[in-house]
Amino acid sequence: MTAAQQAEPDVEVRAYARQVRAALADVSAAQLAELLDDLEEHLVEVAAEGGEPLTVRLGPPAEYAAELRRAAGLAEPAVPVDRPLPGWRAEFGAGVDRLQASPAYGAVRDFLPELRPAWWVLRAWAALVAADALLAGSDSFPVPTFGVGPVIGLVLTAAAVTWSVRRGLRVRRDPGLAHRRLAVAANGALALLALVAVFGAGGSPEPAMAWNTGVPSSPDLAHEDGTPITNIHPYSSTGEPLEGVLLYDQDGRPIDNLAPYTADGGEVRRLDVDPPAPANAFPQQQRVLTWDESGREVWIEPDTAPDPEPQSEPAPSAVPGEPVPPADVLPAPPVEPVP
Amino acid sequence: MDTTQLLKGVLDLAVLAVLDEEDGYGYDVVRRLRAAGLDDVADASVYGTLRRLFAAGHLTSYVVPSVAGPHRKYYGLNASGRAELEGSAKTWAGFADTMAALLAARKEVAA
Numbered sequence A: 001m002t003a004a005q006q007a008e009p010d011v012e013v014r015a016y017a018r019q020v021r022a023a024l025a026d027v028s029a030a031q032l033a034e035l036l037d038d039l040e041e042h043l044v045e046v047a048a049e050g051g052e053p054l055t056v057r058l059g060p061p062a063e064y065a066a067e068l069r070r071a072a073g074l075a076e077p078a079v080p081v082d083r084p085l086p087g088w089r090a091e092f093g094a095g096v097d098r099l100q101a102s103p104a105y106g107a108v109r110d111f112l113p114e115l116r117p118a119w120w121v122l123r124a125w126a127a128l129v130a131a132d133a134l135l136a137g138s139d140s141f142p143v144p145t146f147g148v149g150p151v152i153g154l155v156l157t158a159a160a161v162t163w164s165v166r167r168g169l170r171v172r173r174d175p176g177l178a179h180r181r182l183a184v185a186a187n188g189a190l191a192l193l194a195l196v197a198v199f200g201a202g203g204s205p206e207p208a209m210a211w212n213t214g215v216p217s218s219p220d221l222a223h224e225d226g227t228p229i230t231n232i233h234p235y236s237s238t239g240e241p242l243e244g245v246l247l248y249d250q251d252g253r254p255i256d257n258l259a260p261y262t263a264d265g266g267e268v269r270r271l272d273v274d275p276p277a278p279a280n281a282f283p284q285q286q287r288v289l290t291w292d293e294s295g296r297e298v299w300i301e302p303d304t305a306p307d308p309e310p311q312s313e314p315a316p317s318a319v320p321g322e323p324v325p326p327a328d329v330l331p332a333p334p335v336e337p338v339p
Numbered sequence B: 001m002d003t004t005q006l007l008k009g010v011l012d013l014a015v016l017a018v019l020d021e022e023d024g025y026g027y028d029v030v031r032r033l034r035a036a037g038l039d040d041v042a043d044a045s046v047y048g049t050l051r052r053l054f055a056a057g058h059l060t061s062y063v064v065p066s067v068a069g070p071h072r073k074y075y076g077l078n079a080s081g082r083a084e085l086e087g088s089a090k091t092w093a094g095f096a097d098t099m100a101a102l103l104a105a106r107k108e109v110a111a
Helices: A003-023 A027-034 A039-048 A062-073 A085-102 A102-138 A152-174 A181-204 A308-312 B003-021 B026-035 B044-056 B078-111
Strands: A268-270 A286-291 A297-300 B059-064 B072-077
Touching: A003 A062, A003 A085, A027 B044, A039 B026, A039 B044, A039 B072, A062 B044, A085 A308, A085 B026, A102 A181, A181 A297, B003 B044, B003 B072, B026 B044, B026 B072, B044 B059, B044 B072, B072 B078
Parallel strands: none
Antiparallel strands: A268 A286, A286 A297, B059 B072
16 A cells, blocks of 8 residues: 555545534533544544545535434534535645644634634624725725714724624623524625725725825825935026925925935935924925945035025035936926926 | 334444443444444444443443554443343343234234
8 A cells, every 4th residue: 555545544534533523513522522532543444444435435424423413312413513515625624634733723723712802893893894895985994984984984883893792702602692604604704895895995096095084195205217306496487496485286285295215225304494494395405314435324414505506516416315407407497397 | 114213223232232242342343233234333323322321331441552553442331231231132022022923913914
């Protein structure tokens, strides 16, 4: 007999035994230990005789379990036990059996029930987010709003979480209460909906990800090629460099999201000026961190007395993050709108 | 006639009778019952019956380590089991006689 032939009954036996155990899940641990004491030995012996698979020789595991239960004089299951499906479930079971052999599996399995309360909370929230996304078409991600507002959403979430946890506790106290199959199906559906909601929100364009909290989460300014924009130098149509220009977007929100790092990774720090200027006043007085030939950090300081003339010098060409327009462009500054 | 239905009523007695001959482990009992002619006996029924008889205090059990195969849990009758076998055997004999007489009478009527 080859190793493969020997391994095969082993997996078959474990899969069969696992399904028998599953069908007797409602039996107390002590009774189960007594009842299934030599189940594996029996199955090994039957399998060793060769011939047809165990499910044919002994019948489906669920029937074996039911017969064992009847003959041993144990109570019928309070909840109808799922009939195992032979095909994919048997294959899946074989994989599960290999997994169950690892000690890590035992540790995780023993720990999982501790996480149940977290799941009760999560499923309530996930259900509302999913319902929000599907029914109201809303994309408010962390707090469902149902198109009305976050207050309503929070109240609904709190109510749903309360109900879900109370239901969970009640079922834990009295497992007979749960229509187990229904509960499993409902939990599965919720998990699926939660996945759809989370990944649906994550996959949609930027605005969907923006949390509806009034905090702008727009990225730092950058050119289309990814070069960070660390400062803005406004010029008049006559080529005069302008000072203290306040920039706003179409909604009247200040534009102050300059990139904090140059393309080389040097940090750009805005300097305080006197009198204090708003964050959207341009050009900004900045210090830029860069590195000299020997790799030492060097802070490039701006001219303390801003003067249009020195700024027009193309001199500090080695300064990254200080994109001073080239001298030849200066007389005719870019007048066409920047896309 | 479906013998599995009949078996349900007499399986306890059959198992006790087999174990009275000689101690045995689960699958061994299954094989001996089949060898005796109870072809339809289901493995799970025998195992369950052994558990129930043991729980009822009619059986002793001990594990026999095995070098080649799996360890085996053997069952044997104790005093309570032998008394149970005695009583059940009498009940069965009486019942079987009654049935035999009933069927014999019907045959005579038909004849």
